[in-house]
Amino acid sequence: MIILHVSNQSRGKFIEQLYRNMSDFIENKNLNWIPSLIDTIGTYLNCRDITVYEWNESESCYYLNYHSNNNKVPYVLMANHFEVVDDKSTITLKLDSYLCPWVIIINNTPNDSMDQLKVNIVNKEVNSFLSTLASISHNIHKSLFNNKLLELNNDLSGSTHSSFIFQKITEVIQSTFHDITVSYMVTQDFTVPDHINVKIMTWNDATLSREVKQTFMSGLMQFDNDNSTVYLPITGKQGNYGVIEMQGSLINGMNNNEKYFLTEVAKVCGKSLETAFLFQHSRNKIDQLTMINQTTNHLNSRLDFREIINTLKDQFASYSSDSTFAILPLDGNYAATSVGNDSYFEKEEGMLFLENLKTYTKNYEETFFSGNFKDNEPTSIFQSVMAVPMKHENSLIGIVFIGHKDEYQYDYHQYKLMESMIQHSVVAFANSLQKEQLTKALAVDHLTGLYSRKYLEETVTNHMQEGNKGALMLFDIDDFKRVNDSYGHLIGDQVLIQVAEALQEVVADNYIAARWGGEELAIYAKQISLEEAIRISKEACEIVEHTTNPRVTISSGVSSWSSDENDTANTIWERSDKALYEAKELGKNKVVYK
Numbered sequence: 001m002i003i004l005h006v007s008n009q010s011r012g013k014f015i016e017q018l019y020r021n022m023s024d025f026i027e028n029k030n031l032n033w034i035p036s037l038i039d040t041i042g043t044y045l046n047c048r049d050i051t052v053y054e055w056n057e058s059e060s061c062y063y064l065n066y067h068s069n070n071n072k073v074p075y076v077l078m079a080n081h082f083e084v085v086d087d088k089s090t091i092t093l094k095l096d097s098y099l100c101p102w103v104i105i106i107n108n109t110p111n112d113s114m115d116q117l118k119v120n121i122v123n124k125e126v127n128s129f130l131s132t133l134a135s136i137s138h139n140i141h142k143s144l145f146n147n148k149l150l151e152l153n154n155d156l157s158g159s160t161h162s163s164f165i166f167q168k169i170t171e172v173i174q175s176t177f178h179d180i181t182v183s184y185m186v187t188q189d190f191t192v193p194d195h196i197n198v199k200i201m202t203w204n205d206a207t208l209s210r211e212v213k214q215t216f217m218s219g220l221m222q223f224d225n226d227n228s229t230v231y232l233p234i235t236g237k238q239g240n241y242g243v244i245e246m247q248g249s250l251i252n253g254m255n256n257n258e259k260y261f262l263t264e265v266a267k268v269c270g271k272s273l274e275t276a277f278l279f280q281h282s283r284n285k286i287d288q289l290t291m292i293n294q295t296t297n298h299l300n301s302r303l304d305f306r307e308i309i310n311t312l313k314d315q316f317a318s319y320s321s322d323s324t325f326a327i328l329p330l331d332g333n334y335a336a337t338s339v340g341n342d343s344y345f346e347k348e349e350g351m352l353f354l355e356n357l358k359t360y361t362k363n364y365e366e367t368f369f370s371g372n373f374k375d376n377e378p379t380s381i382f383q384s385v386m387a388v389p390m391k392h393e394n395s396l397i398g399i400v401f402i403g404h405k406d407e408y409q410y411d412y413h414q415y416k417l418m419e420s421m422i423q424h425s426v427v428a429f430a431n432s433l434q435k436e437q438l439t440k441a442l443a444v445d446h447l448t449g450l451y452s453r454k455y456l457e458e459t460v461t462n463h464m465q466e467g468n469k470g471a472l473m474l475f476d477i478d479d480f481k482r483v484n485d486s487y488g489h490l491i492g493d494q495v496l497i498q499v500a501e502a503l504q505e506v507v508a509d510n511y512i513a514a515r516w517g518g519e520e521l522a523i524y525a526k527q528i529s530l531e532e533a534i535r536i537s538k539e540a541c542e543i544v545e546h547t548t549n550p551r552v553t554i555s556s557g558v559s560s561w562s563s564d565e566n567d568t569a570n571t572i573w574e575r576s577d578k579a580l581y582e583a584k585e586l587g588k589n590k591v592v593y594k
Helices: 011-028 034-045 116-156 162-176 210-218 249-253 256-300 305-319 348-364 412-424 426-443 453-466 480-487 489-505 530-547 569-585
Strands: 049-056 061-067 078-082 090-095 102-107 181-186 197-200 229-235 240-247 324-329 368-370 384-392 395-404 469-477 511-517 520-526 554-562 591-593
Touching: 011 034, 011 116, 034 049, 034 102, 034 116, 090 116, 102 116, 116 162, 116 256, 162 181, 162 256, 210 229, 210 240, 229 256, 240 256, 348 384, 348 395, 384 412, 384 426, 395 412, 395 426, 412 426, 453 469, 453 511, 453 520, 453 569, 469 480, 469 489, 469 530, 469 569, 480 489, 489 511, 489 520, 489 530, 520 530, 530 554, 530 591, 554 569, 569 591
Parallel strands: 181 197, 554 591
Antiparallel strands: 049 061, 049 102, 061 078, 090 102, 181 240, 229 240, 324 395, 368 384, 384 395, 469 520, 469 554, 511 520
């Protein structure tokens, strides 16, 4: 309790003491000046108990602001509603010149006689004092806030790290306003410190309040119903980026200076985040263009179709490792072959899926992009889908497929990157296809459609350098001279074609069927055992016997190799050739292995 002993003080002394309080406030920035003011009033009036109530305009009521029995001004305005009651034991002074009108209740004791003249002097001089102090306080606070804003702008000028921006904004707000909690709701996925509350703002979020939406849409400060929370828009030159939410009891008593300061802090936050976002976006663009340039240069230095496909696969895998990737080269009849990193495309349902996807691209002739593809194709195993057409000289030469089994795995930036990279790869891809077609044309026997002997020999030689086992099967049409003599060479050619077609029936993806020379044909199979090769040869002999017209049979010689032995391509030829000779000596339509 404050006990006041000084009495009979002159009016001049009272005024002098009032303005000492003001001088102390100006020089020392002493925000706790109210006790000094109450002490000065009590001393002049020789009273012991003074209570101050402050008017709250928004709620049309008074709140307890200060009581002389307290030893300090509370930061929080106590929610005690006040009703002015005049009685003989109190004197009420209404001070209307301050920013918020005050009511001062002077509780006079029965033994004290209060001079009404002094009361009138207090009423007049304190009103004048508060009016002057309010003007000075406004300018001081405005200057302090401007200095803080200038310092904040300097600290965040050129900052490219959103984490630092959020941390600095939070520090400035909480150092200016005590007992305030700060959180953020933003539209972008920014990097933030662990101790700062930031969440992504989505419109379908049921927890998003009406005030937050209004703040974001209007770009204006909003308060909640009980004035305990304020919402500030985070705005930049190119748009709105979110909302700052501040909670605390001091929100209720904010003056115009404080509101202006917070609005400007939010603007600094918006501009800084926008700068950081645009910088990061530019860096991403540079990185993407660098990757596209490096990939394009690498692809254009290669003409091998498989190598180009593997390069593209590696690039996509580095960007999205959980995705599935496939390329569908298209010929004039849109007959598709797929190359992917998922065995799904080797199955019937996978090929059907790619055919359906190809239809989408063919019809629209533009990139197909979906985050919930099952809405279009309920049987699809992929939810996130990108299908990018490869166009060259106004022709569609292929489709690149990228897919993920979960929903919405690709954003707009990934989509544009993939589309750009693929289109930059089109020339290399088209050149590789043309080389493949030319190589195949040169390596294929014109009559049978099988590969040439030279191509087969190169394949076997190359595979023996990189693989670990394989098998060569040679075939000879039995009594082929008799067919030519009996039916003529034209029918003989037809029989040769029929035998070639029979061999194609048993050829898998890792097999090569070739014309060895004359009526001799061959199959080379990678990575299979001798037993499997014998089975394939017997199957081919059986098909030929039952499908040719006029009916013919074939004999087969089989040999195999493995990396555990010192085999060469020549030893493989020799063993297969000897085995074939023995098969014909045994009565023909036989399979012999060496």
